[in-house]
Amino acid sequence: MELSSPAKINLWLRILDRRSDGFHEVETRLCKIGISDTVKLELMGPGKSVELTCNIPGIPLDDSNLAIKAVRAFERRLGRTNSWHIHLEKRIPSGAGLGGGSSNAASILKAANELTGKPLPLSELLEIAGDIGADVPCFLLETGAADGAGRGERVTPVEFSWKLPLVLIKPAFPIPTPWAYKHWKDSQELRGVLYAPQHCPWGHMVNGLERPVFEKYRLLAALKGWLLEQKGVQAALMSGSGSTMFAVTKTHADAAALAEAAQLWCGPTAWVKATETLV
Numbered sequence: 701m702e703l704s705s706p707a708k709i710n711l712w713l714r715i716l717d718r719r720s721d722g723f724h725e726v727e728t729r730l731c732k733i734g735i736s737d738t739v740k741l742e743l744m745g746p747g748k749s750v751e752l753t754c755n756i757p758g759i760p761l762d763d764s765n766l767a768i769k770a771v772r773a774f775e776r777r778l779g780r781t782n783s784w785h786i787h788l789e790k791r792i793p794s795g796a797g798l799g800g801g802s803s804n805a806a807s808i809l810k811a812a813n814e815l816t817g818k819p820l821p822l823s824e825l826l827e828i829a830g831d832i833g834a835d836v837p838c839f840l841l842e843t844g845a846a847d848g849a850g851r852g853e854r855v856t857p858v859e860f861s862w863k864l865p866l867v868l869i870k871p872a873f874p875i876p877t878p879w880a881y882k883h884w885k886d887s888q889e890l891r892g893v894l895y896a897p898q899h900c901p902w903g904h905m906v907n908g909l910e911r912p913v914f915e916k917y918r919l920l921a922a923l924k925g926w927l928l929e930q931k932g933v934q935a936a937l938m939s940g941s942g943s944t945m946f947a948v949t950k951t952h953a954d955a956a957a958l959a960e961a962a963q964l965w966c967g968p969t970a971w972v973k974a975t976e977t978l979v
């Protein structure tokens with residue numbers, strides 16, 4: 701079975717407080733976007749082996765891969781095992797704040813459930829997904845957008861009809877999500893950088909993790925300032941825990957022109973893509 705595994709951006713990510721369990725209470729809107737991996741899952745028959753292949757190096761092929769975690773979690777819930785083969789065709793960069801691994805995990809849960817006769821309802825798949833990671837549940841919903849609460853795993857589908865033209869820019873370095881959250885509480889804002897919510901027709905765009913991430917990665921703060929000065933840009937924000945910065949533009953033509961300019965401004969090692977939110 702083959703599934704498209706879309707990336708996400710966070711149109712807003714408000715960090716409310718640190719919880720006693722070490723996670724942070726958040727309010728977020730996650731929007732699927734037009735950049736996706738392809739996930740293939742094949743049921744090989746009786747057994748308990750999971751073989752994982754991937755089109756690019758640098759992705760873990762052991763049990764730490766979220767796709768393997770997902771099929772193992774699915775089988776634990778069912779109380780039975782099979783042998784599987786997973787293939788990942790990766791296009792979403794890792795450590796990017798784009799939910800690539802989480803999206804892959806959700807696709808595996810969906811495909812495994814389909815291939816075994818749909819034994820689990822969506823509510824149970826959402827529970828399993830939330831245990832794998834906060835970003836996983838939103839990808840199980842049919843809607844293009846979802847609001848997350850709690851750790852971010854308590855998701856509510858959102859009818860979001862804005863097809864927003866986007867430019868995504870990921871510098872060559874990844875940012876580990878745990879690191880960003882760990883440094884949130886004691887971080888300080890940099891002078892002259894916009895952290896305040898940007899009031900747009902589709903919502904107030906803000907990301908509380910910009911404060912710790914920009915303190916260490918000044919390039920991202922500078923990139924946000926540059927984006928906000930460019931023609932046709934309506935808003936600019938970091939996605940999730942970074943390192944991807946994204947701009948919302950007025951038109952797709954503005955997005956295409958901005959992507960070209962951004963590739964020149966950031967240099968050839970940056971990953972730059974023009975796309976849009978999925979409705």
Ligand SMILES: C[C@](O)(CO)[C@H](O)COP(=O)(O)OP(=O)(O)OC[C@H]1O[C@@H](n2ccc(N)nc2=O)[C@H](O)[C@@H]1O
Nearest residue numbers: 722723724726802833834835851852877878881940941
């Ligand atoms: C930053 C976002 O990607 C925005 O959508 C999410 O909040 C994080 O989602 P995720 O990458 O799936 O994160 P998880 O794999 O659940 O958690 C990774 C680590 O990030 C930290 N973490 C994550 C979510 C949260 N609400 N508070 C946290 O402090 C914890 O140290 C956790 O161990």
Ligand SMILES: Nc1ncnc2c1ncn2[C@@H]1O[C@H](COP(=O)(O)OP(=O)(O)OP(=O)(O)O)[C@@H](O)[C@H]1O
Nearest residue numbers: 765766794795796797798799800801802804877940
């Ligand atoms: N299926 C996967 N695809 C990519 N990376 C994966 C996968 N499974 C585990 N990883 C590991 O997890 C790390 C985070 O991966 P990725 O950034 O794609 O996931 P995510 O946490 O869902 O996204 P985000 O960057 O929004 O936090 C990667 O650096 C990689 O080492």
